[in-house]
Amino acid sequence: MVLALTNITGNQNQRKDNMNKVKIIYVYDAICGWCFGFSPTMAKIKENYKTEIEFEVVSGGLKLGKGVGPIDVVAPYIKTSYQQVEKTCGVKFGDAFVNGTLKQGTMILNSLPPAIALSIMKEKYPEKSLDFAGLLHKMYYVDGIEPENYEAYGIYAAKLGYDKTEFNKKMKDSTYINKAYKDFEYAQLLGANSFPTVILDKEGKREILFQGFITFDRAKKIIDSKL
Numbered sequence: 001m002v003l004a005l006t007n008i009t010g011n012q013n014q015r016k017d018n019m020n021k022v023k024i025i026y027v028y029d030a031i032c033g034w035c036f037g038f039s040p041t042m043a044k045i046k047e048n049y050k051t052e053i054e055f056e057v058v059s060g061g062l063k064l065g066k067g068v069g070p071i072d073v074v075a076p077y078i079k080t081s082y083q084q085v086e087k088t089c090g091v092k093f094g095d096a097f098v099n100g101t102l103k104q105g106t107m108i109l110n111s112l113p114p115a116i117a118l119s120i121m122k123e124k125y126p127e128k129s130l131d132f133a134g135l136l137h138k139m140y141y142v143d144g145i146e147p148e149n150y151e152a153y154g155i156y157a158a159k160l161g162y163d164k165t166e167f168n169k170k171m172k173d174s175t176y177i178n179k180a181y182k183d184f185e186y187a188q189l190l191g192a193n194s195f196p197t198v199i200l201d202k203e204g205k206r207e208i209l210f211q212g213f214i215t216f217d218r219a220k221k222i223i224d225s226k227l
Helices: 002-020 033-049 078-089 095-104 112-124 126-141 150-158 164-170 174-189 216-226
Strands: 022-028 054-059 197-202 205-211
Touching: 022 033, 022 126, 033 078, 033 126, 033 216, 054 112, 054 126, 054 174, 078 095, 095 126, 112 126, 112 150, 112 164, 112 174, 126 150, 150 164, 197 216, 205 216
Parallel strands: 022 054
Antiparallel strands: 022 197, 197 205
C-alpha cells in the first residue's frame, strides 16, 4: 500500500513538473530567407533564456510537393527580396549564393532534405538543434550549396560533433524521412502558417508569441511579459 501511494505521488509530481515546464517552440524552414535573417536573433534568445526555458525546433515545410522547384520558377522574388532581408535583419547573403546559385536561378528549393537532416540531429543531439538550423541556413544562403545535395549535410553536422559518414547514411533512411513529415504535420497543428513562428508552451498551454522577423529587444519584452 505504501508503495502504491508512493507511485501515485510520484506520478502526480511528474505531471506537476511537466505542467511547470516552459518551452519555446521555434517553427522555421531552412530554405526560408526571413528565417535566415531571424536566426541570429533566435540564437540570442536561446542564449538569454537557456537556463529557464527549454527550446524545440520544428521544420515547417515551406516548399514541398508541387511547391518544389528552381528558384526562378517557384520563388523568383528572392532575387530582389534578399536585399530587404539584409537591410531589415542585418545578415549578409554570401557571394557564392548571390552571384552563384541565385544568379543562375537553378537552385532547387526543397524543404524535405533539411527537415530530414534536422530530424537526425534532434534525435541524437536535441540541444544542438538550433545551432544546426543556423548552419543549414549558412549552407544555402552563404555557401551557396543546393538543398538537394544530400552528401553536404554530413559536413555541416560534423561541425557540431556528428560523424559525417553516419549522418549521411541516415539522410536516406525512411525513419528520418518519416520524422521530417511528422514535423511538417506538427507545424500545422501548432498553427504556424508562416515562418519564422515562435510559440510559448507554458503550463500545458501554447500561444504564438510572434511571427516573422522581430528584434531581440522586442522579442525579450514579449517573452518576459509571458513568463
